[in-house]
Amino acid sequence: MSQTDGKILEGGCLCGAIRYRATGQPSDVNYCHCSQCRRHSGAPVAAFATFAAADVTWTRGQPRLFASSDIGRRGFCPDCGTSLTWQGVKTPHEVDLGIGTFDDASSFRPKDHIWTESGIRWFHVADALPRYRRSRKEG
Ligand SMILES: [Zn+2]
Ligand SMILES: [Zn+2]
Numbered sequence: 001m002s003q004t005d006g007k008i009l010e011g012g013c014l015c016g017a018i019r020y021r022a023t024g025q026p027s028d029v030n031y032c033h034c035s036q037c038r039r040h041s042g043a044p045v046a047a048f049a050t051f052a053a054a055d056v057t058w059t060r061g062q063p064r065l066f067a068s069s070d071i072g073r074r075g076f077c078p079d080c081g082t083s084l085t086w087q088g089v090k091t092p093h094e095v096d097l098g099i100g101t102f103d104d105a106s107s108f109r110p111k112d113h114i115w116t117e118s119g120i121r122w123f124h125v126a127d128a129l130p131r132y133r134r135s136r137k138e139g
Pocket of ligand 1: 017
């Protein structure tokens with residue numbers, strides 16, 4: 001039983017030009033401390049919920065995509081600049097939605113921290129969640 005069972009979750013960018021609806025449950029929820037997430041969000045750490053792309057509907061507008069690396073594309077609102085998504089080039093069937101963009105951002109609880117080796121040294125989250133120096137696969 002998950003915190004999001006049976007819910008339809010909605011969210012969008014700061015100016016409202018882009019809105020989305022997500023159904024089902026996120027397969028993953030994490031904090032990402034990598035330098036690209038930091039720059040794209042402007043925040044000390046980013047947090048994402050991973051959904052099946054088929055479970056995410058853009059109900060108003062569409063994010064513009066930026067190729068932030070060989071492996072990923074980041075979606076943002078071209079009007080207000082809100083960072084909305086991360087999507088892996090090799091995993092187009094999934095989309096990561098920035099937790100902060102959900103109307104009810106408290107719906108999710110991150111399960112772990114990734115890319116801690118790139119994290120800001122003074123920034124500490126007081127939890128006991130697993131921490132990975134790089135990606136989950138690389139440990
Ligand atoms: Zn916007
Ligand atoms: Zn990242």
